[in-house]
Amino acid sequence: MTQDDLLTRAQAWLAEDPDPETREELAQLIGTGATDELAARFAGTLQFGTAGLRGELGAGPMRMNRSVVVRAAAGLAAYLRAKGQEGGLVVIGYDARYKSADFARDTAAVMTGAGLRAALLPRPLPTPVLAYAIRHLDAVAGVEVTASHNPPRDNGYKVYLGDGSQIVPPADAEIAAEIDAIRSLHDVPRPGSGWETLGDEVLDAYLERTDAVLTPGSPRTARTVYTAMHGVGKDVLTAAFARAGFPPPALVAAQAEPDPAFPTVAFPNPEEPGAMDLAFEAARAVDPDLIIANDPDADRCAVAVPDATVVGGWRMLRGDEVGALLAAHLVRKGATGVFAESIVSSSLLGRIAEAAGVGYEETLTGFKWIARVDGLRYGYEEALGYCVDPEGVRDKDGITAALLVTELASVLKEQGRTLTDLLDDLAIEHGLHATDQLSVRVEDLSVIANAMTALRERPPVSLAGLTVVTAEDLTKGTESLPPTDGLRYHLEGTYKARVIVRPSGTEPKLKCYLEVVVPVASADDLTPARATASDVLVAIKRDLSAAAGL
Numbered sequence: 001m002t003q004d005d006l007l008t009r010a011q012a013w014l015a016e017d018p019d020p021e022t023r024e025e026l027a028q029l030i031g032t033g034a035t036d037e038l039a040a041r042f043a044g045t046l047q048f049g050t051a052g053l054r055g056e057l058g059a060g061p062m063r064m065n066r067s068v069v070v071r072a073a074a075g076l077a078a079y080l081r082a083k084g085q086e087g088g089l090v091v092i093g094y095d096a097r098y099k100s101a102d103f104a105r106d107t108a109a110v111m112t113g114a115g116l117r118a119a120l121l122p123r124p125l126p127t128p129v130l131a132y133a134i135r136h137l138d139a140v141a142g143v144e145v146t147a148s149h150n151p152p153r154d155n156g157y158k159v160y161l162g163d164g165s166q167i168v169p170p171a172d173a174e175i176a177a178e179i180d181a182i183r184s185l186h187d188v189p190r191p192g193s194g195w196e197t198l199g200d201e202v203l204d205a206y207l208e209r210t211d212a213v214l215t216p217g218s219p220r221t222a223r224t225v226y227t228a229m230h231g232v233g234k235d236v237l238t239a240a241f242a243r244a245g246f247p248p249p250a251l252v253a254a255q256a257e258p259d260p261a262f263p264t265v266a267f268p269n270p271e272e273p274g275a276m277d278l279a280f281e282a283a284r285a286v287d288p289d290l291i292i293a294n295d296p297d298a299d300r301c302a303v304a305v306p307d308a309t310v311v312g313g314w315r316m317l318r319g320d321e322v323g324a325l326l327a328a329h330l331v332r333k334g335a336t337g338v339f340a341e342s343i344v345s346s347s348l349l350g351r352i353a354e355a356a357g358v359g360y361e362e363t364l365t366g367f368k369w370i371a372r373v374d375g376l377r378y379g380y381e382e383a384l385g386y387c388v389d390p391e392g393v394r395d396k397d398g399i400t401a402a403l404l405v406t407e408l409a410s411v412l413k414e415q416g417r418t419l420t421d422l423l424d425d426l427a428i429e430h431g432l433h434a435t436d437q438l439s440v441r442v443e444d445l446s447v448i449a450n451a452m453t454a455l456r457e458r459p460p461v462s463l464a465g466l467t468v469v470t471a472e473d474l475t476k477g478t479e480s481l482p483p484t485d486g487l488r489y490h491l492e493g494t495y496k497a498r499v500i501v502r503p504s505g506t507e508p509k510l511k512c513y514l515e516v517v518v519p520v521a522s523a524d525d526l527t528p529a530r531a532t533a534s535d536v537l538v539a540i541k542r543d544l545s546a547a548a549g550l
Contacts, residue, residue: 026059054156075179077114088140093130096258113189126298128397149269166368222409227252231296270302320346323380337377434533438512464539466491
């Protein structure tokens with residue numbers, strides 16, 4: 001693109017931009033001749049992929065802004081009309097990030113102008129409330145404006161269809177084609193009214209539904225510390241806990257209220273280093289049974305437990321550990337149906353399901369796939385996502401997961417036991433399934449492409465002294481999985497292990513998911529087994545990094 005072409009595109013975008021803030025931003029870039037910055041913003045368009053859009057806020061087609069959202073909403077509306085859904089209801093939710101309310105209102109206006117009915121949730125609420133509302137209101141689609149746990153300057157646009165689960169191919173490509181067909185924002189009708197703003201009836205119905213995940217009469221004694229991570233989870237979670245009869249959570253006050261700046265954390269993700277420090281500090285003051293954390297849109301749930309062997313006395317459980325605990329709890333409650341997980345999650349779930357005689361299925365990464373499993377009773381993936389009530393919410397739900405894990409902690413407390421004790425039981429019964437992740441955040445996306453190319457052209461023959469017995473390129477698909485950009489290795493030797501490498505779908509990261517299984521004969525073997533597993537995982541990371549050129 002020549003400099004003249006770049007300025008022509010930027011000025012055309014400026015003429016259509018409905019937002020005074022991004023108009024001013026773009027006008028300043030044009031006026032100061034900030035060619036490099038303009039080139040970055042106009043190098044293409046933010047791609048509408050599976051689930052929707054996510055990116056940094058700012059002016060231009062490579063950023064999240066009102067112009068991009070209006071086009072996305074118009075493309076979704078055109079798709080729905082082409083599917084015979086004219087006049088159908090689209091329900092719209094949003095979190096408390098910068099511009100979320102604006103993006104939600106723009107979506108409502110576009111849907112109304114396109115001949116669909118639109119309903120906005122009454123205020124910033126957790127993503128699972130929107131996922132619930134779609135089915136509850138018999139909507140034809142839903143939109144959630146959120147960037148989940150991304151940095152403060154990001155926002156996103158997540159799309160669901162009428163079954164209450166996120167879009168998957170080919171719907172994403174068909175919607176993207178409709179977006180690309182929009183020539184000018186002036187062609188998109190956007191009335192100033194005509195949509196409905198819902199009251200609290202949907203939220204009340206969701207809260208009533210949360211009771212369904214608990215066993216009537218079960219113990220409700222576990223005491224918790226809770227952090228909303230500056231997001232929208234606090235009011236809904238505390239209301240759900242009060243309905244259930246749990247002790248009121250002790251709140252991490254500095255992180256309790258929504259704040260789009262996320263001032264106390266580098267990244268508002270419970271998995272990131274330092275994000276849980278204030279929660280650990282609060283726990284040391286009040287001595288609870290566990291810590292619960294939601295991410296900013298409260299669809300994820302993190303859990304921490306007392307652990308005298310670590311500095312500070314508290315340990316974050318891995319998503320795979322919580323996933324196994326919830327599965328074991330559901331089995332003991334008599335759950336039937338299919339237990340499902342994504343391919344990057346621990347194979348321990350399959351062992352638990354097999355022993356319990358319930359169905360088991362693996363899917364591609366993301367709840368857009370897990371939620372579509374026939375007969376689903378429980379689904380999880382390692383990134384702190386758990387679906388414990390698929391008939392109510394066909395997506396991950398950090399509120400109901402928090403209720404269920406607190407019920408489990410209460411049951412164990414009545415027995416004089418803890419979540420850690422149950423993890424030990426599972427390791428003795430099924431083997432210690434230790435997982436870890438090598439996650440590389442990049443500024444230059446070519447680093448990820450080069451790493452994937454290196455691994456495809458020169459696949460490792462061994463990692464950590466374990467032989468790679470199968471090396472699958474998942475772009476070709478498998479008998480049970482559609483194609484995806486990823487690599488999977490199974491390793492055997494002294495121990496069995498598995499490695500999956502894939503680019504992140506939501507962040508500039510290369511993610512490598514590692515698992516090693518160490519047999520455990522008795523409780524006396526647990527400590528050495530954990531030490532062995534840790535050493536093997538460190539060695540796999542080292543060898544995999546070298547093989548990928550990282």
